[in-house]
Amino acid sequence: MSKKDFLIILGDFGLLWEDKVFPKEERLIKWLEERKYTVLFLDGNHENFNRLDALPTAPMFGGQVGVVSKSVFHLRRGEIYSLNGKTFFVFGGADSIDKYARTPGRSWWPREIPSREEENHALDNLEKAQWKVDYILAHTLPSSVVSAIMINIYDKDPTSRFLDHVVANTVFDRYYAGHWHLDMTTEIDNKKYSILYESIVEVT
Numbered sequence: 337m338s339k340k341d342f343l344i345i346l347g348d349f350g351l352l353w354e355d356k357v358f359p360k361e362e363r364l365i366k367w368l369e370e371r372k373y374t375v376l377f378l379d380g381n382h383e384n385f386n387r388l389d390a391l392p393t394a395p396m397f398g399g400q401v402g403v404v405s406k407s408v409f410h411l412r413r414g415e416i417y418s419l420n421g422k423t424f425f426v427f428g429g430a431d432s433i434d435k436y437a438r439t440p441g442r443s444w445w446p447r448e449i450p451s452r453e454e455e456n457h458a459l460d461n462l463e464k465a466q467w468k469v470d471y472i473l474a475h476t477l478p479s480s481v482v483s484a485i486m487i488n489i490y491d492k493d494p495t496s497r498f499l500d501h502v503v504a505n506t507v508f509d510r511y512y513a514g515h516w517h518l519d520m521t522t523e524i525d526n527k528k529y530s531i532l533y534e535s536i537v538e539v540t
Contacts, residue, residue, distance in 0.1 A: 337373045338373070340420070342374050342420075343373050344377070344473065345376070345378070346380070346514030347377070347378055347381070347383075347428055348382045348383065349377040349380070351364055352388060352404065353384050354384070355384070355387070365404065368408050371407075373407075374407045378411045379428035379475065380475040381430040381432045381476075382448075383445070385445040385447035386441075397417040398416065399411075399415030399426075399461075411473070412426065413427050413450055413457070414458030422471060423471070424471045424473050425458070425465075425472050425502075425506070426474070427458055427472070427495075427498075428450075428475050429450045429475060430475045430476035430515050431476075431496075432448060450495055458502070462505070462506060467506045469507075470509050471512065472506070472510075472512070474512070476496050477496060477499065477511075478496055478497075478499040478502070479493065479496035479497050479500055481522075481524055481529055485520075485522055509528070510529070511527065512532060512539075518531055519534055
């Protein structure tokens with residue numbers, strides 16, 4: 337592998353969690369810097385969005401990224417990136433069903449739910465791409481997929497409802513999501529969805 341290869345994390349990155357940089361975080365980012373690949377992550381629902389929103393922004397991979405370090409980057413909502421000849425539409429975020437037990441600004445942030453501006457930005461970029469990408473990367477699933485594969489699971493997340501509109505109108509090869517703490521692949525309405533938790537898969 338080389339820095340031209342990418343490890344993509346589908347949300348809930350784990351770092352940039354405290355309000356300021358602590359030595360442990362510095363050590364972990366340095367450890368990631370020493371890997372033979374570049375780390376990309378989209379946001380989940382368990383993120384310190386104050387930290388993510390404060391990252392410097394730079395144009396990279398055909399879109400805008402948040403720069404954590406020279407080889408660790410935050411993929412922004414609604415961007416379409418080109419990586420090794422493939423196009424990736426990214427839309428992070430999700431609703432935390434346990435937010436009422438969390439502390440605002442300490443263990444939960446309202447920015448976990450995408451804004452209308454981010455949704456419009458995503459739609460504008462998809463329209464420019466003629467509603468066709470190779471892959472969709474998100475933290476959560478469209479609510480229609482949640483309802484089809486899970487029983488008694490909260491599926492009223494506004495992020496999921498927006499993603500219903502995305503998948504209904506976009507041609508793509510596969511949809512990758514995290515969030516659900518399981519590993520599985522399914523096909524619904526002739527569209528393929530993979531949920532990754534402990535698995536790492538190669539995208540070619």
